[in-house]
Amino acid sequence: MPQTFTWSPQKGFTVSRAPNVAVxxxxxxxxxxxxxxxxxxxxxxxxxxxxxxxxxxxxxxxxQAEAFLKARMAVESFYWTPSMTGVQALFICRSWSLKKTGSVHELTCDFEQVPR
Incomplete structure (x- = not known):
């Protein structure tokens, strides 16, 4: 059973969508x-x-969020609820980066929705 990602990102984010279409x-x-x-x-x-x-x-x-992603190693999917939709879905994170400036840590990552 997939775990749930519970941390909230910064308010600004980007959503990308590319329909899967045969041409x-x-x-x-x-x-x-x-x-x-x-x-x-x-x-x-x-x-x-x-x-x-x-x-x-x-x-x-x-x-903490990075430790959660490390534990899944881009293999295990997880549940996350985007604030934009309010609907829990299944995601995977294939890569991320952690920047440290003084005492501030900034984690950037892409969550890709996957089928349930």
């Missing part, structure tokens, strides 16, 4: 297009998480 070229620039599969539109979110070390015993959410 057949018929000549003279005519095309026939048809959606592929039962889930032809999956979202991809580009997110940022910020955390700070040593601030009033508050946990560093960026480091």
């Amino acid at each position: 057949v070229s018929l000549g003279d620039r005519y095309e026939q297009r048809q959606t592929k599969g039962i889930n032809p539109l999956m979202d991809k979110y580009s997110l940022t998480f910020i955390g700070t070390d040593g601030v009033c015993d508050r946990p560093n959410y960026a480091k």
Whole structure:
């Protein structure tokens, strides 16, 4: 059973969508297009998480979120609820980066929706 990602990203984020479509070229620039599969539109979110070390015993959410992603190693999917839709879906994170500036940690990552 997939775990749930519970950390909230920064308010600004990007959502990318690319419908999965089969295209057949018929000549003279005519095309026939048809959606592929039962889930032809999956979202991809580009997110940022910020955390700070040593601030009033508050946990560093960026480091915690990275530990969650490391534990899944881009193999295990996880549940996450985007604030834009409010609907829990299944995602995978194939790569991420962690930037440290002083006591501030900034985690950037892409969550790709996968079929349930």
